Amino acid sequence: MSAIASKKNLVVLTGAGVSAESGLRTFRDSDGLWEGYNVYEVATPRGFNANPELVLRFYNDRRKDVAAAQPNAAHIGLAALEEHFNVQIITQNIDDLHERAGSTNVTHLHGEIFKMRSVADTDKTYPIQNDIKVGDLAADGSQLRPFIVWFEEPVPMIEVAAKIVRKADIFVVIGTSLQVYPAAGLVDYAPYETPKYIIDKKIPYTASLFNLTVIEKPAGEGVADLIKMLL
Ligand code: APR
Numbered sequence: 001m002s003a004i005a006s007k008k009n010l011v012v013l014t015g016a017g018v019s020a021e022s023g024l025r026t027f028r029d030s031d032g033l034w035e036g037y038n039v040y041e042v043a044t045p046r047g048f049n050a051n052p053e054l055v056l057r058f059y060n061d062r063r064k065d066v067a068a069a070q071p072n073a074a075h076i077g078l079a080a081l082e083e084h085f086n087v088q089i090i091t092q093n094i095d096d097l098h099e100r101a102g103s104t105n106v107t108h109l110h111g112e113i114f115k116m117r118s119v120a121d122t123d124k125t126y127p128i129q130n131d132i133k134v135g136d137l138a139a140d141g142s143q144l145r146p147f148i149v150w151f152e153e154p155v156p157m158i159e160v161a162a163k164i165v166r167k168a169d170i171f172v173v174i175g176t177s178l179q180v181y182p183a184a185g186l187v188d189y190a191p192y193e194t195p196k197y198i199i200d201k202k203i204p205y206t207a208s209l210f211n212l213t214v215i216e217k218p219a220g221e222g223v224a225d226l227i228k229m230l231l
Contacts, residue, residue: 010085010230011168012078013186015092017175017200018219021072022097024065028177043150052134052143059146060131063113066095067129073220074174074199075101077227084231085170090161092176092183094148107164109157109183115147122156158182165189172197172226175219178204197226 016026027034034042041047042058071079079102081087088105089098094113098106115125118138125147126138136144149155161183165171171190178184190196192210199215199222206212213229215222 007084007086008169009164009167010081010087010170010172011090011165011190012087012172012174013090013092013165013176013183014098014174015176015178015183018074018091019069019072019093019095019097020175020201021074021218021220022069022095024069024093024095024097026175026177028179040151043148044152045150046152048145048150052145056132056134056145059113059148062094063128063131066097066113069095069097071097071101074223075103077220077223079103081227081230088164090164090186092180107157107161109149109155109161111146111148113146113148116144117147118142119145155182158186161186162189166191168194170195170197170230172199174199174222176200176204178206197229199223199226 020026027039037058042055048055075097078087078089082104087103089103090107090109091098092110094111096112096114114128116128116132117125118140120140120142132144132146138144165186166189168190171194173187178187187206187209194211196209196212197215198212199217199219201218203214203216215225217225
């Protein structure tokens with residue numbers, strides 16, 4: 001048996017709260033406004049069709065925010081756990097802070113801010129560090145847009161993520177309000193006996209989960225506690 005195969009599968013579902021201490025704002029901690037915008041204006045295909053300039057500018061600003069942010073103790077702690085576990089991160093976040101902290105298995109459910117795609121092709125992505133503007137076209141001749149899964153769009157990675165969660169030996173949820181489906185439904189795929197942990201400043205509601213430990217703390221401190229409990 002290889003060293004990797006003998007490690008337990010530690011599956012971690014993260015949301016905006018894991019990046020809060022890096023200075024990136026969460027969505028639902030500010031009355032449905034995201035950086036001062038109505039989420040539906042900037043995060044739906046309808047919003048994009050109605051005002052592409054606004055939506056592109058919004059994500060151009062988010063890209064700058066993420067580029068300026070640094071991984072925090074939570075991202076770094078999770079990356080360090082790879083020494084002991086086969087850590088698989090499933091994130092709802094569009095930032096790359098898990099990767100920059102050193103995590104090597106990261107599945108993004110809602111897209112990635114440093115990628116873009118054409119409006120016509122959901123699959124082919126291109127790297128992007130700077131701004132996307134109206135009139136910037138992909139190789140297929142259509143407008144480029146951020147590679148973000150908006151509300152009212154399918155979540156292509158959800159099946160992959162569900163398979164990962166089904167194999168969890170330990171399942172951890174960090175910094176998500178568990179209000180957005182299908183991502184929130186992943187919690188129900190963890191095997192019944194699997195030890196489960198939720199780390200959040202304010203523990204979100206879940207239907208009763210067997211073998212659950214709640215750590216009601218900010219992510220950085222909560223991950224430090226988790227590491228002590230696991231090792
Ligand atoms: N440490 C830990 N948890 C925190 C912290 C912190 N420092 N700050 C906030 N939180 C928690 C909040 O208590 C809340 O439970 O993080 C969670 C953030 O919830 P949301 O803002 O709803 O973010 P998230 O669950 O990731 O949103 C899901 O919604 O808008 C869409 O696509 C977007 O991926 C996003 C999805």
